[in-house]
Amino acid sequence: MTTTHRPIDQRVEAPLKLTGAARYAADHAPEGVLHAVLVGAPVAAGRLTGVDTADGRATPGVTAVLTAADLPSFGTLTAPAAVLTMPFSDDVIRYEGQPVAIVLAESVAAAEAGRAAVVVHCDAAEPAVLGAGAREPAPGVEEFVLGDVDRALAEADLRLDLTYVQPPRHHHAMETSGTVARWDGDRLTVWDSVQAGGTVVGVLAGAFGIDEQDVRVICPHTGGGFGSKGFIWPHEILAAAAARIAGRPVSLHLRRSDQFTAVGYQPWISQTIRLAASADGTLQGIEHTVVNNTALADDFVEPAAIASTAMYAVPAIRTRQFVERVSLNLPTPMRAPVEGPGMWALESAMNELADAVGVDPLDLRLANHADVCPSDGRPWSGKGLREAYEEGARRYGWRDRHSRPGTDGPWRIGHGMATCSMGSFRFPGHARVRLRADGSVAVEAGVHDIGSGVQTALTQIVADELGVDPAVVDVYWGDTDLPRTGPTYGSSTTVGTGSAVAAAARDVGKQLAALGVDVDPAEALARAGVDALVGEGDFTVRNGFDMDGASTPWAMRTWGAIFVEVGVDPDFGLLRLRRAVGVYSAGRIVNPTTARAQMTGGIIFGWGKATMEESDQEPVHGRWLAKNLSNVAVPVNADIPADLDVSFVDEYDEHAGLIGAKGIGELGATGVDAAVAAAVHDAVGVRVRDLPILPWKVFEGVSSCDTAPDGR
Known part of the structure; x- marks a missing residue:
């Protein structure tokens, strides 16, 4: 449980981080703690035939090496447990790195040495690799149909049939996932690196057959997550199981290589968009088909096609979702799930439609603007998208972009834009506020600090509501013994916990x-x-969760427009982000400083997705190609210009919650990839539909075209 006492012009949790006082999961060392590491299967497919633990157990400092024979049978696991088929449950190897043993030792170094000494025997089989796995309709997802798409496609003046692909990507949080577990009789306490401690309680209680009141999760600070710490992963259950077996607390903190296989990643996604339009670009129909990889035994669906049901005024829509089962661990949501991938495909297709029709891509979007929700006709709870388009175009100088120089030394300059949008995730929550006799105020909520500044926002909300100085507000957070509130993911924290x-x-x-x-x-x-x-x-919502206002008369989303200027070196295929303008419509902005930081981070995140990031499955052995950070490319300061212009439409959404706000954290990461791809095409005439836009993809395209589309 954490408290602080700071003025509002300073991030509430910042002094704790800057002084090193912030404590993360691995910083907790209960008396007698043992350190655990996972031993993973060395092959991606096959059967486990044995685990030779003798040398591991003989390693100095090692106290035990646990295998399936030592572990209990776990109780029923239900969502939000990430996987329902726990490791150690059978002898089938479904992915490389699948846990087959747990080494317990007095130190991390001893545990690592013990792991190296354990010998795993298995009969290897041929793995299923990306693009060649078994494909099937996505479990639990029904085809969405509105109007007659086949007729629209048959009668359209113009038809586009385009496929867009994005690779798997790992989250790579600075703090790897980890759990410290301690049993006091039948009461379990875990210090866990999570994004939703309240949901961990139920999963652990079910796994061990204990009452939820006997589980406490402590996590004031989470060192990044981006979705990888949203579900409850096997290592959290295994840490608690190991602690119960050993009779001592256990710290199981994933090594960086474990992070590739012990938690999720964003899946490989292939999307086919078919657009039917009139000669002037008016949409008549959209068909959106999505395939994402999932695991062999468990299901994850990336419902990217939802983007096409909510964006544009179109009378006919059909969406389909499929999964492809491969020999990899289970994927999971990544920052800006659903619309992040979905808008890459839809907005790229809209940019291609604008080129085919010969209209400005902004005008095409304005002409197809949806004044009500296309899928069900509900009015929007709030939508300032037209204002975002207008203000973004003004700030960027969109209308006269091609009157400016098209080159800068060796660089050819391109411009691109896209719509941004995210669904509205709303979770129930409870909070407590104490007005004390000395005039100070305490806020109590079991929310987590994941870097977004929620404690600062909560301080400001209370100060506004009670008319007190923010400096007298203390915030207590990060403990399930505090009032249970919603998770720190889905851009839901401010609207839910804040309300x-x-x-x-x-x-x-x-x-x-x-x-x-x-x-x-x-x-x-x-x-x-x-x-x-x-x-x-x-803060209550019907059925315990509400997506896009489904339980209300209002359709709820957030909106925005992103405009980017990209330099392309045609000789080397290099890309440089020169500037970006983002304008967003997301209800009340509680704290403009933290909000602007979130959107800036989102744009940078989108640039990384568009131009750098991918995780490769080795095509012969089926494992992740490089399970370390040595060749993981992400944006650094030198990649990002100072000219990132972020602003917000002034609005208040009274339907979304008690404070007029909606989620913003992930909105800024949507649309950027499509805008960047459009800018590359504008600069050198190369159309890349397979992310990331790496130099060789640009160079290969440029080699057959030595001028930009307009002759610049």
Whole structure:
């Protein structure tokens, strides 16, 4: 449980991080703690025939090497457990790195040495690789149909049939995933690197057959996650199991190589878009088919086709979802899931349609703007997309872009744009606010700090609601013994936990008003002889979760427009981001500073996806090609210009929650890839539909075309 006491112009949790006082999962070392490492299968497919643990157990400092024979049978696992087929449950090897043993030792070094001494025997089989796995309809996902797409395609003046691909990508959080588990009788405490501690409680309780009240999850600080720490992964359950067997606390913190296989990654995704349009570019039909890889025994579906059901005014829509089973571990959501991949395909196709029709891509989007939700006709709870288009075009100078120089030394200059959009994830939550006799205020909510500044936002919300100085607000967070609230993913934290905190503050306000004295809060409590007023607040949504306002009369999404200028060196295929303008419509912006930082990070994230990032499956052996960071390319400071212009449409969405806000964290990461691809085409005439846009893909295209499309 963490508290702090800071002025609002300073990030609430920042001093803890800057001084090194912030404690992460691996920083916790209960008395007698053992260190655990996982021993993984050396092949990607086959059967486990034996684990020789003798040399591992004989390694100095090693106390035990656990195999399937030592582990208990776990209880029923349900979502949000990432996998329902736990490692050690049978002798089938489904992916390289699948845990087959756990080494326990007095130190991390001893555990690592013990792991190196364990010998795993297996009968290898041929792995299923990306693009060659068994393909089937996505489990639990029905085909969406609106209108007659076949007729629209048959009668259209113009038809496009295009396929866009993006590779797998790993999250690569600075803090790898890890769990420290301690049993006190039947009570389990875990210090866990997670994004949703409240959901860990139920999964661990089910796995061990104990009451949820006997599980406590502590996680004030999470060192990055991007979705990889959203579900509950096997290592969290295995750490607790090992601690129970050993009779001592166990710290199981994944090594960097384990991070590739012990938790998820964004899957390989192939999307085919078929557009039917009139001669002027008016959409008549969209068909969007998505395939993503999943594991052999467990299911993950990336519902990217949802993007096409909500974006444009079109009378006929059909979406289909498939999965391809391959010899890899299970994928998981990655920052900007659903629309992140979906908008890459849809917005790229819209840019290609604009070229085919001969209209400005901005005008094409304005002409097909959806004034109501295309899939069901509901009105939007709030949508400032037209304003975002207009303001973004003005700030960028979009309308006169080609009147500016098209070259800069060896660089050819291209311009691209795309729409940004994310669905609205809303989770229920509970919070508590205490107004104390000295006039200070305490906020209690079991939310996590993952770097987005939520503690600062909660401080500001309470200060606004109660009319107090933010400097007197203390925030307590990161512990499931505090009021349970929603997760720190899906861009849902501010709207959900923020609304719960606002409700609790309003409860305090009502109690204060009932005292009937018109003085400052501290004096009111003193006159009433009350030590504190305690307010409880809830944010509720029907069925425990709401996506895009499904349980309301309103369709809820966030919106934006991204404009980018990209330099392309045709001789080397190199790309440089020169500037970007993003304007966003996302309800009330609680804290402009943290919001702008989130959107800036999203643009950088999108640039990395567009031009650098991929994880390769080795095609012969089926394992991840490089399970380290030595050849992982991500943007660094030198890749990003200072000219990133981020702004927001002024709005307040009263339907989304109690504070008028909607999620923003992932919105900035959508659309960037499509805008970058359009800018590359604008610069050198090369159309890349397979991310990332690497130099060789540009160079190969340029070799057959030595001028830009407009002759520049």
